[in-house]
Amino acid sequence: MPEIDTATLRAVDEKLVVRYSTRLAKFGDDPRTLGWDKRESQQARFSLAADSFDFQGRSILDVGCGLADFREFLEQRGIMPASYSGCDINADLLARCRALRPRDAFYQANLLVEDVPGAPCDVVVLFGVVNFRFSEFSNEDFARGMIRRAFEHCREAVVIDMLTAENDASYPKEDFVYYYDPAEMLKFALSITPHVSLRHDYRSIPQREMTLVLRRQPWA
Numbered sequence: 001m002p003e004i005d006t007a008t009l010r011a012v013d014e015k016l017v018v019r020y021s022t023r024l025a026k027f028g029d030d031p032r033t034l035g036w037d038k039r040e041s042q043q044a045r046f047s048l049a050a051d052s053f054d055f056q057g058r059s060i061l062d063v064g065c066g067l068a069d070f071r072e073f074l075e076q077r078g079i080m081p082a083s084y085s086g087c088d089i090n091a092d093l094l095a096r097c098r099a100l101r102p103r104d105a106f107y108q109a110n111l112l113v114e115d116v117p118g119a120p121c122d123v124v125v126l127f128g129v130v131n132f133r134f135s136e137f138s139n140e141d142f143a144r145g146m147i148r149r150a151f152e153h154c155r156e157a158v159v160i161d162m163l164t165a166e167n168d169a170s171y172p173k174e175d176f177v178y179y180y181d182p183a184e185m186l187k188f189a190l191s192i193t194p195h196v197s198l199r200h201d202y203r204s205i206p207q208r209e210m211t212l213v214l215r216r217q218p219w220a
């Protein structure tokens with residue numbers, strides 16, 4: 001698999017940091033800061049993940065944690081992880097996370113090139129982290145690299161959502177996001193572990209998405 005040049009990755013990170021910091025200044029503690037349309041869609045995404053993996057009592061690493069809304073969601077659901085830590089490339093978002101959730105651990109890191117302290121964790125989650133379309137390198141290389149790295153950081157499972165190329169005809173395609181071929185992503189996930197589930201059966205939120213769960217051991 002081709003490696004992404006670190007200098008190029010850092011330059012892209014800078015662009016992404018500006019994008020989300022600008023949105024944070026505009027929207028504050030709101031899902032729109034993270035590029036989501038509304039809380040309900042973000043929660044539907046988290047809900048699908050919580051239905052696909054039992055987070056109770058697990059140590060969780062949330063990669064691209066944004067405002068640590070997944071942590072808040074679990075708490076509201078009464079799901080108590082053994083520990084929660086978040087990592088992100090954006091220092092402004094992380095400062096907000098630390099202020100909101102002083103008992104959790106937050107690290108500034110790009111998972112593709114930096115190890116996250118405290119890893120491995122039981123489960124690594126990534127929500128919306130591979131959606132942005134890059135012109136500087138291949139999205140396929142980026143997403144596959146992130147999944148590989150996430151799997152290295154987990155003891156049990158990786159849960160990741162992506163936009164699907166089997167898109168919803170009623171929602172106009174956007175040119176700043178990347179749509180992944182579900183069959184190709186499933187094939188790729190199966191090259192890492194045989195214990196994979198692909199959920200591609202839930203309603204659009206507002207675009208059609210899919211969620212992959214890669215486990216080290218069979219689910220049952």
Ligand SMILES: C[S@@+](CC[C@H](N)C(=O)[O-])C[C@H]1O[C@@H](n2cnc3c(N)ncnc32)[C@H](O)[C@@H]1O
Pocket residue numbers: 016017020034035036042063064065066067068069070087088089090093109110111112126127128129131
């Ligand atoms: C669409 S937002 C989603 C935030 C959060 N996961 C949620 O669902 O509310 C994507 C987040 O991923 C972060 N991010 C992007 N690339 C990353 C990388 N390589 N490593 C860590 N975080 C990254 C961004 O800074 C941003 O906070």
